[in-house]
Amino acid sequence: MATTTTDEPTRRDFIYIATGTVAALGAGLAAWPFIDQMNPSSAVLALSSIEIDVSAIQEGQQAVFTWRSKPVFVRRRTQKEIAEAEAVALSDLPDKLARNLNLPEDAPATDKNRIEKPQWLVLIGICTHLGCIPLNNQGDFGGYLCPCHGSQYDTAGRIRRGPAPENLAVPPYAFIGPAKIKIG
Amino acid sequence: MSGNSTYQPKTGLTRWLDSRLPILRLAHDTMTTFPTPRNLNVWYTFGAILTFFLAVQIVTGIVLAMHFLPSAVLTNGGTSSVAFDSVESIMRDVNYGWLLRYMHANGASMFFLAVYIHMFRGLYYGSSKAPREILWILGVLIYVVMVATAFFGYVLPWGQMSFWAATVITNLFSALDQVVPHMGGAHAPGIGTMIAQWLWGGFAVGDATLNRFFSLHYLLPFVIAGLVGLHIWALHVPGNNNPLGIDVQGPQDTVPFHPYYTVKDGFYLCLFVIIYAFLVFFHPDFVGNPDNYTPANPLVTPPHIVPEWYLLPFYAMLRSIPQKLFGVLVLFGALATLLFVPWLDTSRVRSMRFRPMMKQFFWVFVADCILLGYLGSQEPQAVWHLGGIDVPLLWPARIGTLYYFVFFFVVMPFLPLIETPLERPKSIAEAVLGTAQPQAAE
Numbered sequence: 001m002a003t004t005t006t007d008e009p010t011r012r013d014f015i016y017i018a019t020g021t022v023a024a025l026g027a028g029l030a031a032w033p034f035i036d037q038m039n040p041s042s043a044v045l046a047l048s049s050i051e052i053d054v055s056a057i058q059e060g061q062q063a064v065f066t067w068r069s070k071p072v073f074v075r076r077r078t079q080k081e082i083a084e085a086e087a088v089a090l091s092d093l094p095d096k097l098a099r100n101l102n103l104p105e106d107a108p109a110t111d112k113n114r115i116e117k118p119q120w121l122v123l124i125g126i127c128t129h130l131g132c133i134p135l136n137n138q139g140d141f142g143g144y145l146c147p148c149h150g151s152q153y154d155t156a157g158r159i160r161r162g163p164a165p166e167n168l169a170v171p172p173y174a175f176i177g178p179a180k181i182k183i184g
Numbered sequence: 185m186s187g188n189s190t191y192q193p194k195t196g197l198t199r200w201l202d203s204r205l206p207i208l209r210l211a212h213d214t215m216t217t218f219p220t221p222r223n224l225n226v227w228y229t230f231g232a233i234l235t236f237f238l239a240v241q242i243v244t245g246i247v248l249a250m251h252f253l254p255s256a257v258l259t260n261g262g263t264s265s266v267a268f269d270s271v272e273s274i275m276r277d278v279n280y281g282w283l284l285r286y287m288h289a290n291g292a293s294m295f296f297l298a299v300y301i302h303m304f305r306g307l308y309y310g311s312s313k314a315p316r317e318i319l320w321i322l323g324v325l326i327y328v329v330m331v332a333t334a335f336f337g338y339v340l341p342w343g344q345m346s347f348w349a350a351t352v353i354t355n356l357f358s359a360l361d362q363v364v365p366h367m368g369g370a371h372a373p374g375i376g377t378m379i380a381q382w383l384w385g386g387f388a389v390g391d392a393t394l395n396r397f398f399s400l401h402y403l404l405p406f407v408i409a410g411l412v413g414l415h416i417w418a419l420h421v422p423g424n425n426n427p428l429g430i431d432v433q434g435p436q437d438t439v440p441f442h443p444y445y446t447v448k449d450g451f452y453l454c455l456f457v458i459i460y461a462f463l464v465f466f467h468p469d470f471v472g473n474p475d476n477y478t479p480a481n482p483l484v485t486p487p488h489i490v491p492e493w494y495l496l497p498f499y500a501m502l503r504s505i506p507q508k509l510f511g512v513l514v515l516f517g518a519l520a521t522l523l524f525v526p527w528l529d530t531s532r533v534r535s536m537r538f539r540p541m542m543k544q545f546f547w548v549f550v551a552d553c554i555l556l557g558y559l560g561s562q563e564p565q566a567v568w569h570l571g572g573i574d575v576p577l578l579w580p581a582r583i584g585t586l587y588y589f590v591f592f593f594v595v596m597p598f599l600p601l602i603e604t605p606l607e608r609p610k611s612i613a614e615a616v617l618g619t620a621q622p623q624a625a626e
Contacts, residue, residue: 035382038396044386064483068387071483101371126388129508131355132348132485147487148352149503150564165362165508 044069049184051176054120062136064125067183071125071133072171074181077155082118084142085111085156093167095159100170109167114156116175122183123157124171129164144168189213214420219438220445221426223616227305228424230298232449233456237295238412242405244288245337251278254398256342256391256480264479267342267394286468292334293471294460296494299327307525308546310534311425317526319418324522326411329404331495331519336401338492342394343476348489350389350397354380359512388482428615429535430608437612488563496560497553501588503564504581514585521592528592531600538606542599549591556584 050067054074057063062075077085090096090108097106098113107113115121127134132148139145139152141160146152151162158167173183191209193199202209251274255266274281303323306312312320339350361374373381385392423432432438439445463470471493475486491499498515505511521528536543559581568575609615 038382038385040381040384040386041392044392066483069390069482070388105371129355130352131358131388132352132489133483135485135487147485148348148489148564163503163506163508163511 049182051180051182053180055179059119065183067124067171072183073121073123073125073136073157073168075121075123075136076119077121081142081155082111085114085154085158088154088156088158093158093160095165095167097167098170099167101172102170102174109156109158111156114158114167114170116173120181121155121157122170122173122181124169126168127151127164128159128166128168129162134168190217214416214441215446216440216442218420218441219423219432219435220441221424221432221437221612222439222444223426223428223612224424224445224448225427226452227301227308228426229449229452230302230305231419232445233298233453234295234302235412236453236457237291237298238405238408240291241288241295242409244284244291245402245405247284248274248288249402251281252340252398254340254395256394265342267340268479271341282468283464286464288337289472290460290463290468292337293463293492293494294456295330296334298456299330300494303327303522304550306425307549308536309425309427310429310529310531310536312526313529313534314526315422316418316425319415319422320526321523322411322415322418324519326408326415327522328519329408329411333401333404333408334492334494336397336404339394339397340401341476342480344478344480344484344486345473345476345489347389347480347482348485349491350393352489354383354389354393356512356515357383359509362509390482425534426612427535427537428609428612429533429538430612433611490561493557493561496558497556497588498560500556500560500581501585503560504578504585518585518588521589525592525596528596529600530597531603531605533605533608535608538608539603540606541603542595545591545595545599548587552584552587552591556581556588559584 047068050065052065052074054063054076057074057076059076060078060081062073065072065074088111090110093109096109098109100107100113102116103113111118125133127146127148129146129149129151132146134144134146134151134153136144139161141152141154143155143157143160144153146162146164149163151164152160153164153168154160156167157170159165171183173181176182189209189212191202191206191212193202193208198208201207251270253266253270257266258264259266259269271285274285276282278284306320306323335349335353339346357379358374358376360376360379362376364375366372367375367378381387383393384390385396426432473490473492475489478486490496498518501518502511502515505514531539531542533539536546559577562577564578566577568577568580
């Protein structure tokens with residue numbers, strides 16, 4: 001026999017809580033497809049690696065390639081630029097991590113850890129501040145100057161001055177020939 | 185002041201309608217008989233001007249959307265895009281397309297000019313103070329949605345400034361990488377990068393970004409319209425503030441909205457529209473950036489990128505801070521601060537007419553906003569030559585940013601402790617008509 005008391009849960013309480021729970025859970029689950037549809041699609045994710053020929057790049061020159069719709073800088077450094085990059089003390093660097101996707105994450109930002117072959121500097125050419133493309137051979141450190149907010153990078157693509165928090169990232173890459181690079 | 189309806193339906197049809205949907209009653213009470221302080225000056229006409237420009241933007245925007253194609257797919261051998269070409273087609277081929285696009289682009293600027301005047305007016309006459317806090321907060325929300333809408337709209341022509349504005353603004357979120365550096369294992373992106381990629385629908389700004397921004401650009405004006413409805417509702421509960429900042433005490437202090445303010449608003453709207461028409465017909469690209477007539481190139485950032493003029497003060501603040509996360513926090517903090525103005529200003533006197541010290545800080549604040557706007561338009565490395573001394577523009581920008589926050593967090597709360605306000609008139613009627621009106625005890 002049904003009775004209405006305040007201390008015993010009734011069938012109404014049960015239905016009230018069950019309905020509320022299903023509604024909240026359902027709304028949460030239904031929201032996910034609407035959120036996730038904005039993430040990169042399968043077609044975008046499929047464009048994962050490229051192979052490039054860098055033999056035409058002369059010493060002191062830089063070429064720009066597109067990988068995952070991002071610009072990749074391939075710079076053939078001069079002996080002077082290599083020497084400058086190697087001479088920098090780790091303590092002078094605002095960001096002391098190599099930011100090299102081919103190395104462990106805590107690798108220090110020495111010039112050696114930024115490159116695979118000393119002559120070839122391979123970088124994702126996106127300023128780590130707000131995403132502009134830094135200009136080549138400009139700024140006080142001989143490397144890059146971002147035109148948007150004035151971040152300056154050295155000849156190993158390491159941040160030296162300005163608002164950018166990190167060194168220019170080094171993409172995952174490997175030499176598959178003397179002058180052939182696979183990125184991604 | 186609200187709730188006392190004086191509407192009398194006169195015909196059988198309006199009586200029939202009134203007992204089913206009292207929409208004519210609503211219109212009558214809010215736009216005809218609404219008691220409005222008799223001393224509102226020119227600065228109070230901008231509410232109507234803003235409503236007009238919201239309508240202009242929606243109407244021209246709907247029409248432009250009939251001709252615009254939101255696609256970043258490359259055309260012309262990779263030198264242009266479908267979106268850029270469709271905008272050029274609007275300019276050259278569509279009948280009156282040039283006019284509609286220039287009305288829309290310059291309409292945005294006039295909309296922001298009017299909203300800034302409206303906001304400064306609210307600040308000067310203390311319109312945010314009790315009992316109008318919700319009214320003010322709704323206004324700030326409208327402004328924030330306006331900024332978002334304008335940003336999405338600026339991206340659509342897919343020129344160089346469009347592309348790089350989209351890149352810089354969406355990258356603001358990547359500053360959160362400094363809060364949560366990793367989502368997952370080594371080299372996994374931080375939470376900020378994940379948010380940025382979610383906004384982009386890719387690894388950089390691209391086709392997916394353009395499409396969704398178009399969708400949102402079409403949606404948000406209707407959100408603004410909804411917020412404007414709430415804003416006007418919140419206005420009609422306590423009624424208008426006025427230049428004296430004192431409360432309305434009775435019918436002797438007010439006049440009906442129509443015809444007094446419909447005509448006054450209409451008159452100043454006409455003057456404002458003349459400026460608008462002058463821009464549209466004679467200097468349609470005055471506020472635009474010539475770089476946006478260059479099709480977007482994801483591999484080359486223009487040497488000097490700037491936002492539209494109405495966002496320059498915030499851009500100057502962002503650039504004045506050398507640390508990424510802090511710079512982004514200052515940028516958003518400057519906007520969020522506005523939400524708290526009703527409680528930051530502790531003076532019991534609303535209008536700055538009667539606040540001799542605050543008035544001076546206010547005009548310095550106006551000058552500060554204009555200075556920050558100018559600094560935001562300059563190149564980041566720019567230097568002033570002042571009598572043989574080189575001053576990097578970074579420093580005035582830092583001082584200007586500091587003053588912005590000092591104004592809100594130091595001057596507003598603490599100045600009333602040392603400021604003696606001037607004596608205020610007893611009533612609006614007395615101040616306006618020069619004769620003491622009989623009135624109930626205060």
